Amino acid sequence: MKNVVFALAVLIASPVAGFARQQPPAGQTAAPAQQAPRGDPKLTEVWEPVPKVITPGATDAAPPSDAIVLFDGSNLDQWVSVKDKSPAKWIVAGGVLTVDKKTGNIETKRSFRNYQLHLEWRIPSDITGQDQARGNSGVFLASTGTGDAGYELQILDSYDNKTYSNGQAASIYKQSIPLVNAARKPGEWQAYDVIWTAPVFTADGTVTSPAHVTVFHNGVLVQNNFELKGETLYIGQPVYKKYDTAPIKLQAHGDKSEPISFRNIWVRELQ
Ligand code: MG
Numbered sequence: 001m002k003n004v005v006f007a008l009a010v011l012i013a014s015p016v017a018g019f020a021r022q023q024p025p026a027g028q029t030a031a032p033a034q035q036a037p038r039g040d041p042k043l044t045e046v047w048e049p050v051p052k053v054i055t056p057g058a059t060d061a062a063p064p065s066d067a068i069v070l071f072d073g074s075n076l077d078q079w080v081s082v083k084d085k086s087p088a089k090w091i092v093a094g095g096v097l098t099v100d101k102k103t104g105n106i107e108t109k110r111s112f113r114n115y116q117l118h119l120e121w122r123i124p125s126d127i128t129g130q131d132q133a134r135g136n137s138g139v140f141l142a143s144t145g146t147g148d149a150g151y152e153l154q155i156l157d158s159y160d161n162k163t164y165s166n167g168q169a170a171s172i173y174k175q176s177i178p179l180v181n182a183a184r185k186p187g188e189w190q191a192y193d194v195i196w197t198a199p200v201f202t203a204d205g206t207v208t209s210p211a212h213v214t215v216f217h218n219g220v221l222v223q224n225n226f227e228l229k230g231e232t233l234y235i236g237q238p239v240y241k242k243y244d245t246a247p248i249k250l251q252a253h254g255d256k257s258e259p260i261s262f263r264n265i266w267v268r269e270l271q
Pocket of ligand 1: 136137138152154155251253
């Protein structure tokens with residue numbers, strides 16, 4: 001055994017093994033030892049398809065060139081009232097959209113399946129109320145009917161406002177508590193960046209793949225590929241209802257607190 005160890009040591013140290021390093025010329029540092037490459041690196045290179053070139057926004061909040069802009073501050077051309085599909089009547093002023101609670105929920109004219117969504121919202125600095133009656137609104141990631149039918153990502157003042165955890169801002173309402181509370185103060189703009197993967201159904205409405213959602217709140221991961229149990233329900237357990245594509249809906253919640261505002265809303269359709 002002793003002899004074997006000795007022989008190995010001699011072999012490793014020997015220039016004959018082929019790994020001996022040349023002494024660098026005076027004044028130069030030795031290059032790091034390189035391992036001899038094995039096999040052909042080209043075997044693992046993939047050249048097709050080439051990703052489509054798009055132009056990103058000037059900032060990460062600005063719409064990239066392949067986005068559908070849903071609200072750029074100027075008008076509500078992309079939106080209708082949920083109840084009768086007439087033009088949306090919320091208030092647009094100074095580049096900002098403010099909820100008009102008496103006119104009800106609004107939704108996009110277009111329908112979507114899988115997408116990336118960017119949306120900014122602001123609780124007014126003079127907000128009053130508490131619990132669920134303080135700046136309540138919401139984004140329905142798929143609006144599957146009138147009223148509050150669909151899958152709600154909650155909007156609420158959660159800066160300093162106690163409520164049930166699965167009903168605070170950035171919750172998937174009554175289904176998933178956000179990983180952290182990343183809320184900003186009333187009066188400050190906040191952002192949601194959402195990746196929505198729609199549920200898949202068979203012809204008879206059986207779910208073959210549930211909906212999944214990832215949400216960043218003010219750049220912080222708060223929902224990590226959460227698998228939904230079905231549509232949002234105020235009372236009772238969530239249930240799935242077959243749909244293919246659906247509008248995105250914003251909630252005019254009936255509480256008495258001051259209305260919230262939105263800006264810079266865009267979506268990118270995904271395969
Ligand atoms: Mg809500």
